Amino acid sequence: MRVLKIFLDFYINSSIHVALAVYALSCLTLLQFDIPYDENVLNFIFFASITGYNFVKYFGLAKFHHRGLAQWLKTIQVFSGICFIIMTYYALKLELKTLLYIGFFGLATFLYAIPIIPKKIFIDKQKNLRSIGGLKVYIIAIIWAGVSVFLPLFNNQFKITDDVIITAFQRFLFVLVLMLPFEIRDLNYDGLKLATIPQKIGVKQTKLVGMLLLVLFYALNYYKDDLNIRSLLSSLIISSITLLFLVFAKQNQNSYYSAFWVESLPLIWLGILFMLS
Numbered sequence: 001m002r003v004l005k006i007f008l009d010f011y012i013n014s015s016i017h018v019a020l021a022v023y024a025l026s027c028l029t030l031l032q033f034d035i036p037y038d039e040n041v042l043n044f045i046f047f048a049s050i051t052g053y054n055f056v057k058y059f060g061l062a063k064f065h066h067r068g069l070a071q072w073l074k075t076i077q078v079f080s081g082i083c084f085i086i087m088t089y090y091a092l093k094l095e096l097k098t099l100l101y102i103g104f105f106g107l108a109t110f111l112y113a114i115p116i117i118p119k120k121i122f123i124d125k126q127k128n129l130r131s132i133g134g135l136k137v138y139i140i141a142i143i144w145a146g147v148s149v150f151l152p153l154f155n156n157q158f159k160i161t162d163d164v165i166i167t168a169f170q171r172f173l174f175v176l177v178l179m180l181p182f183e184i185r186d187l188n189y190d191g192l193k194l195a196t197i198p199q200k201i202g203v204k205q206t207k208l209v210g211m212l213l214l215v216l217f218y219a220l221n222y223y224k225d226d227l228n229i230r231s232l233l234s235s236l237i238i239s240s241i242t243l244l245f246l247v248f249a250k251q252n253q254n255s256y257y258s259a260f261w262v263e264s265l266p267l268i269w270l271g272i273l274f275m276l277s
Helices: 002-013 016-032 041-064 072-090 096-113 138-156 160-190 197-202 204-221 230-249 259-275
Strands: none
Touching: 002 016, 002 259, 016 041, 016 138, 016 160, 016 259, 041 072, 041 096, 041 160, 096 138, 138 160, 160 197, 160 204, 160 230, 160 259, 197 204, 204 230, 204 259, 230 259
């Protein structure tokens, strides 16, 4: 059991799980628009997600405590370095238009972690985008939606239609709701100046907002030109499951509730779509 816990903790802390979630959402895009499996862009997204997330999570620790890094952090640094090399390999196989698009999200990730923006707009001394009060969840949702929807389509020269825009907005809403159990959990740790959604409106109202966002997420299906029963049913099932996880989210939740189970919802969604295919 101890070995399993060590493996699971590394799996989560090294961002493999979150990268699989982004990978799953990107696969969903290919399936939803009937595009063949694109190994290069999907593998790039997977390894770029690991690299980007670990950079954001551990940049400060590595910068200020380099000589005294714990062994687990050193292991994650080495692992992230290997993922960066593999990411670069797959990046060279992508279309030029795709690479230019990636540059925008690379810059967003950089600004999210690196303290280089003027102090006046920040709520603490971190001076990075994640420190701007109330902005964190929206940045993450925009990046996930942009990467998982537009990146696979750009690399396959797919025309950006109204259905694509609606899908991207749905993805933004879905990821935003996924973030709410994390925000509820972090009420015990976040400073009040972060102005997270639960801090501003309370846990009950946060859950109500999440429910309304899920209703909008599902309803947007009916505004698409290409409407099919598979998309409707898969959206309904994943909305229901996500709502249950949101309803049962609490401040003192199990350490794996959000980090593993909630983050698994994109993988569950992909599995549902496969079963309905």
